[in-house]
Amino acid sequence: MAQPRQTPVTNPLYVGYRPTNPWGFPLFQIVCCTLNEKGEVLARHRLEPLYELWEDANEMAAFDASRLPGDYGYDAKLNSWWGSDLRGQVYRFDIEPIAGSHLSA
Numbered sequence: 340m341a342q343p344r345q346t347p348v349t350n351p352l353y354v355g356y357r358p359t360n361p362w363g364f365p366l367f368q369i370v371c372c373t374l375n376e377k378g379e380v381l382a383r384h385r386l387e388p389l390y391e392l393w394e395d396a397n398e399m400a401a402f403d404a405s406r407l408p409g410d411y412g413y414d415a416k417l418n419s420w421w422g423s424d425l426r427g428q429v430y431r432f433d434i435e436p437i438a439g440s441h442l443s444a
Contacts (some may be wrong), residue, residue, distance in 0.1 A: 374421075
């Protein structure tokens with residue numbers, strides 16, 4: 340039997356949709372930011388899945404940064420992980436609460 344196709348939350352069908360867990364606490368997402376040589380953000384990409392705990396999102400951000408082939412580390416000032424590829428491109432992994440996710444859908 341074929342599995343039903345899932346529609347991603349980023350689909351325009353869900354404009355205004357605010358995901359929550361069953362208890363109504365906020366959810367967190369990891370955002371991968373591509374940085375230029377001055378450390379300014381060139382692009383932002385939301386990563387999936389969503390996390391109920393900030394600590395879980397932080398651990399996965401550390402894992403994502405460590406998977407890049409270059410150096411990686413933690414920036415205490417920005418409270419985020421960063422990593423680089425072999426070309427020297429630097430990526431920052433920010434953890435952000437999903438706006439309004441603590442409200443009822």
